Amino acid sequence: MYFELLENIAQNNGMRDISPYTKLLLGLGCILIVITSPGYIVPLFIAITLSVCILGIGKIPVRLYLTLLSIPLGFAIASVIVIVLVTGGGMTVFSLQVTNWLSLSVTVESLNEGFFVFCRIFGGMCALFFISLTTPMTDLFSVMKRCYIPMVLIDLAMLIYRFIFIFMEKAELIYRAQVMRLGYSTYREAIHTSGDLAGALFLASWNAGEDLIKAMDCRCYSGQFALLSKETPLQIRSVLLICIFLGFCCTLEVITADYTIIPVSI
């Protein structure tokens, strides 16, 4: 369901009419900077600015954005806790002797490290969401062509994209029909019914494939796929702005490389 939801948002968001290249430049640029950044300030800064962009310009509902973010950030927090507990160095802030062979301790350095990792994930996720919430797949196909990705792969990607939705619709219909007739009532029954679902879906996909070939034949397929003719023009101004922003981030990265959330040397 999430894929469909994300696509629908991407098709209707406030930045729909900005060239996909511009959006990709910002998104991918930010991801690169976040990955290379040695300090926590730049990733945090990028996370916040991109979130503001997504919510403000993209007009994505705040609740929905937070729900989406909570999924990866939940994982991030779980792993950060482990990192904080297992890494060491610096002054010990808190220590707990669980058994005589295992002691968990939180040190200044582990706290810094944990927070840094969290910011990195946060920034990276924001950049990824920025791309996926504002750039629909259909625009990316044209970008792929420009990047000299072989046409065969793009054609396949387009067909897959189209059929994912048909597949999901079919799956939902079959699933509903099964639930309505008490398909998943017991554990044993659930295993059995999900097997049926898989089988029915396999047959449905097979048929869909045959129908597709028929449809393509009917419409004189000779190995060519159209791409969107109207590409939104690249706006020099926004590209320049993005370059300035990325440059600023890089500079900030150098300046704030040594900053930590808790001062190490006392």
Place this chain on the structure above:
Amino acid sequence: MTSIILEAREITYSYPYGPPVICGISFHIRKGEKIALVGPNGAGKSTLLLMCNGMIKPDSGMILYDNKPIQYNRSFLRELRTKIGFVFQNPDNQIIAPTVYQDVAFGPVNLGLPQNEVITAVSDALRAVGLDGFERRPPHQLSGGEKKRVAMAGILAMNPEVLVFDEPTSMLDPQGSEDMMELLEEMHNKGKTIIISTHDVELAYPWADRVILMEEGNILDEDIPELAFADKNLIRKAHLSVPILLELYMELVKRGMKEVKHPPRSVLDMIRMIESDRHGQMQMHCEACGVIHIADCDAVPAGKFLSYLSIHTISAIGAMGNRAKTRLKEESLYPDFTYAVIDRCILQAMNGKNSLLLTSGGMLTSAHERIISFNNENNRHIRIISVPTENGAG
């Protein structure tokens, strides 16, 4: 009579290891005809239609297009499929590409048209089905009716001579079905030959020039709708029902109404019949007859309709064709009729009410002709007023 465009001679077909689906059928279709293939589920309608553009090869017998037998090799079939466009029953089976534009462009691109011709073909086709502005939408976000239109546009973009529709109104709501039939009428006005399969007798009855009744792989009857649907035995055999209008007419005849050569095909025909039967040639005073205002929706400048409507007393607006509908929407007006528009405007006029008929292109003349011939046949004087365009005095 026009020349024969499609002909079948004694064709038979059975699916592998299955019973025969088509058992020795012969028929012919002339250029510019509107044919409805009517029959119950499993009568072999879809199979027969798929044979028309060479998707299925008959086991025996032959099919001729333009008096040339179909050859089942790649180049011939390719050529044939550009001439005969096939619209599937389920648009999800036909829509291939991830956006509306790409899907409609699929045919033209594969025909090898240059980019700018592809763009015009696509925008023309989308305008014809009333979907301009949908270019970048992905198909899974569209409604059933819109998907059906996309599928149609994809075929129209290849500019075929014959259009074959398998169940064009299935899965559509009544309004959607009427819009679809209107669209077919529009295509027909542009000179296309149209073949549809359906089991909706109410839609086929007023629309078709000729009906082919099918049952279990055989043709039961092949005639004009008034006759094909009037034979109760055949209709029962084909699991269909007699169209209400025709049934009403037959019941009235049983009760002593004068029988006519052509049973009524529309409400207008019926009203006319009843009137002339009851009062002889009832003649209204000319003042009592309503006026039909006809407007060319491409020529009348924006904002003109509102002022026109405020000057004249007009009780109903009819929009004929998609251009007219979009145009009315732009003016934020709503049509009262979108289907069988001329008939309904005449009905209004017979009732002493004025109406405004909005249309474009070739349908303008056909509207004029239809009203004039109605006047002549029935000795009426329904006045037509053309809504002045930019050049004319307001």
